[in-house]
Amino acid sequence: MGTLVSLLSGTVIVYFVVLNLTYLGFTLLAWRELVRYRHSRESSPIDEVFRSPLTSPVSILLPAFNEEAGVVDSVESLLHLRYPEFEVIVVDDGSTDGTLAALGEAFDLVPVRKALQTEIGTAPVRQTLFSRKHHNLWVISKDNGGKADALNSGLNAARYPYICAVDGDAVLEQDALLRVMMPIVENPNVVATGGIVRIANGCQIDHGRVTEVGLPKSRLATLQVVEYLRAFLVGRVGWSAIGGLMIISGAFGVFKRSVVMEAGGYSVRTVGEDMELVVRLHRHLRQQARAYEIAFVPDPVCWTEVPEDLTTLGMQRRRWQRGLAETLWTHRRAIGQPGMGSLGWLAMPYFVLFELLGPLVESAGYLVIPVAAALGVLSAEYLLAFLVLSVVWGTLLSISALALEEISFRRHPRSRHVVRLALYALTDNLGYRQLSNLWRLRGLIDFLAGKQGWGVMNRKGLNRSRDGIPSREAA
């Protein structure tokens, strides 16, 4: 018994050391990238790209389900994006409320027949409508099929070389599309890009734009602000720097249409369709040995609301973990597969080991370590020192993320916000982390139990896009 416990606790400890060292690595990597990006911004020819007729046009896809309250505002804000040429395709996924009517009235929609590609099957399309008011706005009304299905329908209707998938409740910066397209403009090999997603709770939003950045009053939401900073500023930036970015947020992401269609469009069989698509794109392009890149733009482009109550947040995290598991399971063959590059030998093993199984190991640790101490396998001082160290380390990572944000974007103008965030950074290891682990553990169990769909809300709910933060640490 003693040796077993000793072995287990040894494993847990080694696991943690390795994990935290990698986080440190990501932080340093991210620091380098962010400094580089900040300098690039000072000479970024964004106005020229806006004025150039050679800038590739984009089809913006907006899936909508039962969003009569906010859909008109969302569409308006999309139509006012600063970008030379684009179309907006709203896909009404069989809403049972007044979404379609609201759109029809606000935008003077008329039924018009539209040629749709048929490569990717979707739930039947009922009607295609065109706006007399804005000639670059189309609405597709179809039978309900879920978010992935709606996006596929949008793909079939899009006529430009690039598509931009957005969430209805995402609030975009006016230059968002321009900024996110810059890597593609600079390098036509880039097939997908995404940007930083920030938390809108506590911010002033007017006419579809964030006019003042604030911190949420809710403690839970503020904890998530720190979490998102770590996940995006450190995680995404870091992975992107080594070519292993596996997620582009469903709230706002740009893809090359032809490649997505070749790969088969979005998968309707998973709740993590945004991550699943990116991984599939990696595999598809690597299998064909084609030169490509998936880039991350370290610019805040998009703001979303996060849950402020434990129940909703818990459900969201459970679902994300399940989506992660589904994606990793679907593409398990890529792990360690030759020809898969950093995806196969670095990114996927990492995600399996640390993101997927992380909650399991950590929870086991909470059980095993005290037992080990009780049995005398580990001395109490050792245990205490280790605990303190891990808390301090966690704090280090959080506060580094804050520092990174400070040198790069300064989107939190008030100093007292930074102080508040710093305090939360210090304490999020005590309670929030453990809670998050429990939710994720349940998500893992859900997957193993074969749970399908969106649970209570079933596949009808499009909900908030999972922006794919598999872990609260560096994703």
Added chain:
Amino acid sequence: MANDDLNLRVLAADDDPDILDLISYRLERSGCEVIRASDGEQALELAISRQPDLAVLDVMMPKIDGYEVTRRLRANPDTAGIKVILLTASAQEPDVVKGFEAGADDYMTKPFSPQELRLRLVAVANRR
């Protein structure tokens, strides 16, 4: 630099404060009274409350863009007589057409010449 007395009340709207500076300075020096707005909504409110003779509007503005402001000015009998010059960053043909269809009287591209703006303003103001 003709510092003449134009005696016009002009509404200038642009979300870029530097552009507003340039426009205001040149026009005020020419004797105009310049009212500044930084977005479309503010521009409309000020147009209704201050009744300018002319409006110089940026096309890409937050809240309500320049085309829409022009349309609403034309639609409202109180403001239909305000002459409108649109300022835009792109000179692509569909945008020019869109501007005139919305009811603008003239159109200038950015980067712009403040002197030229003054001349166009005078020309447009003198039109009946």
Added chain:
Amino acid sequence: MVRLLTFSAVALTCVNAAIGLWLIVYRLVGNRRLRTLAAARDRLKPAVLGWIDGDEEPPSQANPTDYLAIADLLASYGRAVRGGARQRVADLARETGMIERMIGELRSRRGWRRAVAAYRLGDLASREDAAQPLMAILRDRDRRVTAASARSLGLLGAVQAVEPLVRGLASGQLTRPVGAQALRLLGTEASASLANLLTAEEEEVRAMAAELLGLIGNVGRTDQLIEVLDDPSPEVRVRATRALGRIGDSGASAALQVTLSDPVPFVRAAAATALAKVGHSDSFDQLIEIAQNDVFVSAHAAAYAAAYLQPEQVELLASKRELSIHLQEAADLLQVVG
């Protein structure tokens, strides 16, 4: 072991505290710097605006902050104006030594510094002062630098930069939209050099030249572009086709009609769109045929083209025979948009 852990914990706590402290100091210092700069900016604004408007008296700089504020104001205003006002910006930038300083920065070891200097020269300098040094760094190994340099050369109207710009674009060193935009600004001077490159050996060079000629829009180049419609490379053919559409010379319609039978679908599609822009209706029947029977991309383009050229005919057809979905879409849109 415990000692090691404890030591690490203490060390890390110090690091945390240090970072926290740094955050506060950085923020405070940064804020103060921003405030002084903003104040200087506000104070000097009237003088700078007056200078741009033609006043004799340049703004006075009492200290380094003033210098920075004036540089900042000049760069912002320089980006917004052209003509006489822009000339005044360049004059002041030269007089205060800003141009010289930035040209010096072009030799910095750090790529981003070179890029920022190159970028700012486009907003502040005059062609006489900066064209030469900017051209010298068009071959820089850092893409940000070449892009910034190209942008500035375009803004300054440096026609002597046309050839190196085109070569940079063709070799892929220069970002396409930025280089193309610069060449557009350089206008007709560029078109002679570009026309020569239509017969270059490299496919990418020919394609780039064709595309840019379309953007510059010089009608005199139509014949040369028509010859390129027979190029062995489909990429060159499609860009020449698009270019002819952009230029809009009806003299190209016969050649474009032939291109409707190109073996490659996206070339056929481009030919259809170009024919609509060129405004020639002789190809109507052929367009209808393509819209009915061809693959998605060409059928779609042909349907729209046909509807654009002869809307009444398309509406008439819509009531008679069984149309492909592309023509149905085009006909419906005609009804709606007119």
